[in-house]
Amino acid sequence: MGAFLDKPKMEKHNAHGEGNGLRYGLGSMQGWRVEMEDAHTAVTGLPYGLGLWSFFAVYDGHAGSQVARYCCEHLLEHITSNPDFRGGCSGGGDLINAEPSVESVKCGIRTGFLQIDEHMRAMSERKHGADRSGSTAVGVMISPHHLYFINCGDSRALLSRKGRVHFFTQDHKPSNPLEKERIQNAGGSVMIQRVNGSLAVSRALGDFDYKCVHGKGPTEQLVSPEPEVYEIERSEAEDEFVVLACDGIWDVMANEELCDFVRSRLEVTEDLERVCNEIVDTCLYKGSRDNMSVVLVCFPGAPKINPEAVKREVELDKYLQNREGGACKKANK
Numbered sequence: 001m002g003a004f005l006d007k008p009k010m011e012k013h014n015a016h017g018e019g020n021g022l023r024y025g026l027g028s029m030q031g032w033r034v035e036m037e038d039a040h041t042a043v044t045g046l047p048y049g050l051g052l053w054s055f056f057a058v059y060d061g062h063a064g065s066q067v068a069r070y071c072c073e074h075l076l077e078h079i080t081s082n083p084d085f086r087g088g089c090s091g092g093g094d095l096i097n098a099e100p101s102v103e104s105v106k107c108g109i110r111t112g113f114l115q116i117d118e119h120m121r122a123m124s125e126r127k128h129g130a131d132r133s134g135s136t137a138v139g140v141m142i143s144p145h146h147l148y149f150i151n152c153g154d155s156r157a158l159l160s161r162k163g164r165v166h167f168f169t170q171d172h173k174p175s176n177p178l179e180k181e182r183i184q185n186a187g188g189s190v191m192i193q194r195v196n197g198s199l200a201v202s203r204a205l206g207d208f209d210y211k212c213v214h215g216k217g218p219t220e221q222l223v224s225p226e227p228e229v230y231e232i233e234r235s236e237a238e239d240e241f242v243v244l245a246c247d248g249i250w251d252v253m254a255n256e257e258l259c260d261f262v263r264s265r266l267e268v269t270e271d272l273e274r275v276c277n278e279i280v281d282t283c284l285y286k287g288s289r290d291n292m293s294v295v296l297v298c299f300p301g302a303p304k305i306n307p308e309a310v311k312r313e314v315e316l317d318k319y320l321q322n323r324e325g326g327a328c329k330k331a332n333k
Contacts, residue, residue: 009030056142060154075116113225246292280293
């Protein structure tokens, strides 16, 4: 969905920071789209006594940026403040300032997504249904011992461990058998790999036009706001980095390709904003027509500066500059 510009807007939005032994960088670009609909969250040190926890997310909006922007500001609070996150689905005791269990965290993340979706629906209805936008969400919540990967839609998260892709989230596409079954059970159809021939994702926040089938719960609608949550134990010695990116990145770069690209760039620079910008530029040149956003989170075990790689980079830059200079001289003759 969405119209395109005559030429891409290549200005970057960047951010970076560090905390809890992590370093992160962000790069985003509007690209060919007429509007920038992506948003992101990056927080080191969570509320309710979880100072050693961190949260990062990318939101890829469609049909407007309202839902993506609201989620980037409020989703984390909906997750961490609900009783399920602090006390577990079984309604356990008040665990503020205590370490939540794995099941509590997973349950609380799911509850937070459903709550914010219902909250945004109520706000939209008070405005007489003015907001038709929606957004995917992909994120990672990092505790001292666990990584919680969160996905709702077709943005994607990837974990590099021991020099290779160790884990990546699964995209929620309407053509996926389980997604298609839910859509059809709600009275919808999948045409040209889209919900009712229109929406390219089968799970998202917002998109309330696809969530009004009477007699069906929120997770049984044509489009579901329910995230998939995956828990992975951290490995201090082997974990390298996490990449979170919208489909504008993954449309033109495969998991292994992007993982190798990041590893090679980390061997020549510690500037994570620069690495993110190079990812975005590469995807633009590879033909991506979408908004592009990427968050790179590095663990202590991330690749370090390699003098040999730096030397090769300098030599390559000199070679390219000489070739460009030679080409300019020929053109001026």
